[in-house]
Structure formats: structure tokens, C-alpha cells
Amino acid sequence: MFKLYKAFVVSHLEHANVIWFPCPKRRSVAIEQLQRSASKFVKEVHNLDNCECVQALKLSSSKSGRLTGDLFQTCKVTAFFSVSHPCIMSETGTVTSKVMSTDEWVQRWDERAIGFHKDTIHPLLEKHLLVMVNGKTNIRIFFPLCGKALDMKWLADQGHTVIGVEAAQKAVEEFFEEQKVPFTTQSVPAINGKLFQSEDKKLNIYCCDFYNFSKDIAGQVDGIWDRGALVAINNEDREKYATILKGLMAPGCRYLLSALQYDETKYAGPPHHLSDDAVQQLYGDKYSIEMIDDVDALESRHSQWGIDWLREKVFLITPK
Known part of the structure; x- marks a missing residue:
């Protein structure tokens, strides 16, 4: 399921994520101003405030975009550290190494997670x-x-x-x-x-x-x-x-x-x-x-x- 997610969903989420995932407050405000300016050209909603306009046009609010983006980034970070780079973040915020068993190293070979292998003489x-x-x-x-x-x-x-x-x-x-x-x-x-x-x-x-x-x-x-x-x-x-x-x-x-x-x-x-x-x-x-x-x-x-x-x-x- 995770492989399907990465193949068919992630690519769409990453497209134009600067727009739908506005991290800085100033970027969020700029996008909302652009939305208000554009909505004036739509007769049905030009008298509505920004919140009502977003709902009427079934658009995602900047807050919703940030929440979606946070979930997306969390998924990427979790996958990155658990599969490719098995170190973890402790409760104090320090980076600590994940203890690897022999079976987990064998699994790396099975999954071709062997970035450590060199194709040339060292x-x-x-x-x-x-x-x-x-x-x-x-x-x-x-x-x-x-x-x-x-x-x-x-x-x-x-x-x-x-x-x-x-x-x-x-x-x-x-x-x-x-x-x-x-x-x-x-x-x-x-x-x-x-x-x-x-x-x-x-x-x-x-x-x-x-x-x-x-x-x-x-x-x-x-x-x-x-x-x-x-x-x-x-x-x-x-x-x-x-x-x-x-x-x-x-x-x-x-x-x-x-x-x-x-x-x-x-x-x-x-x-x-x-x-x-x-x-x-x-x-x-x-x-x-x-x-x-x-x-x-x-x-x-x-x-x-x-x-x-x-x-x-x-x-x-x-x-x-």
C-alpha cells in the first residue's frame, strides 16, 4: 500500500506544493489576497468575504493546506528515517541511532536498500x-x-x-x-x-x-x-x-x-x-x-x- 501511495499520490501532492502548503505566514497572507482579488471576477461570489468565497468555490483554505502539508511531510520523514536512514529523534529532540538487528540488515539486501555498496574498487x-x-x-x-x-x-x-x-x-x-x-x-x-x-x-x-x-x-x-x-x-x-x-x-x-x-x-x-x-x-x-x-x-x-x-x-x- 505504501508503494502505491508513493507512486500515485505523492507525485500529485508535491505538484505546486508551495501554493497549497504555504508554510510562512507572509506567504499564506499573499495567497489569500490573490484569492480575494481573483474572486472579484466571479459574479456569484464577488460580494462574499474570503472565508465564504473559499467555501462557495470549494477551495482549500491556507490553514487546510498547511495541515495537509504537515501530514505529507510527516509521512515523508517517517518513511525516510525508518527505511533509508534508521536514526530516530528522542523525546529531548536529539538524534539517536536506531539499534539494527542482523535480520534487519538482511532485510536491507532483500529490499535493495544497499546504498553503502560500491560498484568500484575502493x-x-x-x-x-x-x-x-x-x-x-x-x-x-x-x-x-x-x-x-x-x-x-x-x-x-x-x-x-x-x-x-x-x-x-x-x-x-x-x-x-x-x-x-x-x-x-x-x-x-x-x-x-x-x-x-x-x-x-x-x-x-x-x-x-x-x-x-x-x-x-x-x-x-x-x-x-x-x-x-x-x-x-x-x-x-x-x-x-x-x-x-x-x-x-x-x-x-x-x-x-x-x-x-x-x-x-x-x-x-x-x-x-x-x-x-x-x-x-x-x-x-x-x-x-x-x-x-x-x-x-x-x-x-x-x-x-x-x-x-x-x-x-x-x-x-x-x-x-
Whole structure:
């Protein structure tokens, strides 16, 4: 029903809404003056006052237009925040993040609400790959919450072994199909999930709840590319998430973390703001942390978040 509403009703409501939805008082007064002037040319109503004239001609009053517009805007805002941008407004007027379950992330893939997916190799991974591999060849690289990132195939084509974890089976299947990579599947009872594996075993994606995964399932790794994962999870799960990644890091592992930073008072995520201090609190106890890049990441689509600046930083995290 909501899809029908958006397709057939919203388009009509939005047409000329400046006229029928006069927000400022001065605009409402101007429209009423125009109505009175125009009504003088109608013989049947030229002697009536504005209120009676509006009723006689079956027009909408400016007050009615404002009420209709308020309802329309409320519908748009509710749909926007509940479907595309799941942050909510608290009773105190502050923006707070909506807690997302694994099932809700899977639903995003089912509904194609995957604006976070990139159709190209991530430029910051491309730029800093040599920092991750550190002169080594054929290393094992981990992708948390990997989706169907093209980066995985790009790295596998260079001889590296990729291990990914993703909750949405649709994403995993689409990855192998779109990359035209033959694969097999096998059940992994220990994680209550499946392993999707390329025939050459260079691409290995475990489809399961991320928090069921550990080094006991696939061993330790030499590199990690964390883009859109730590910033996506619920803030209260960050410690649990970091514990899993720490367990996966082999001696000498080089972990590249992409962090987004913006004004949290305007948008609360996901993706979530991840401050320098938060990174330090998660990994600073046993790991060295170096910020190796800081770029302007603001795009036109981010205007929907209500923010006017967005930085993407890359941290290199290595065992001390």
C-alpha cells in the first residue's frame, strides 16, 4: 500500500506544493489576497468575504493546506528515517541511532536498500594496499561484513586469499554470480551458517551472524580491510566486534580501518561516526594505531543525512 501511495499520490501532492502548503505566514497572507482579488471576477461570489468565497468555490483554505502539508511531510520523514536512514529523534529532540538487528540488515539486501555498496574498487584500499601487504605475497586478507565488495575479487586476482563474513546470503550469492566465479557451498554447523568457496579456494565467504565467527573457524589472517563494517554495527557491540578481530590478527597482521566522521548531532547513523578516541579505546591497549589518510568524503547523496561535512580516515592498526 505504501508503494502505491508513493507512486500515485505523492507525485500529485508535491505538484505546486508551495501554493497549497504555504508554510510562512507572509506567504499564506499573499495567497489569500490573490484569492480575494481573483474572486472579484466571479459574479456569484464577488460580494462574499474570503472565508465564504473559499467555501462557495470549494477551495482549500491556507490553514487546510498547511495541515495537509504537515501530514505529507510527516509521512515523508517517517518513511525516510525508518527505511533509508534508521536514526530516530528522542523525546529531548536529539538524534539517536536506531539499534539494527542482523535480520534487519538482511532485510536491507532483500529490499535493495544497499546504498553503502560500491560498484568500484575502493580508492583508499587501492591507494594503501602496499601498506597492508607490506612486501608479502599471497597473504590471507579478512573482510568483515563483506557484502558483495568488488575489492575481494580484485585481491584474489592478485594471488591473495580472501576470507569474508556476511549475514545476507543474497549478497554472497550475488557476489559470485556477478563476478562469474564458480563456487561450492558447504554447511558449517559451528557458526550455524555456510561457507561459499571458489573452486581455487582463493575466495571464502562465510554466511552467518558475524558474532558466531572466530579464528577457530578459518584461522588467523595477515591483513584486514574494514570498510563499512565497524561503522555499521551498533555502538554497544563495538567491544565484542573488536575482540573477534583481535583474535583473527596473526603476528605481523596489518589492519586497515576506514572510519567516517561527521556531526553526530545532525545524523546518528548507521554508518556511525567513529572518532579517533573511539579507535584508540578499542585497539590502543595492545596495538599501534597510525592515521595514514584523511579525505573529504562528502557526496551529494549525503545531504539526505542532514550533514554538511564528512571525513573518511584510514587507520593502520598493527600489534605492538
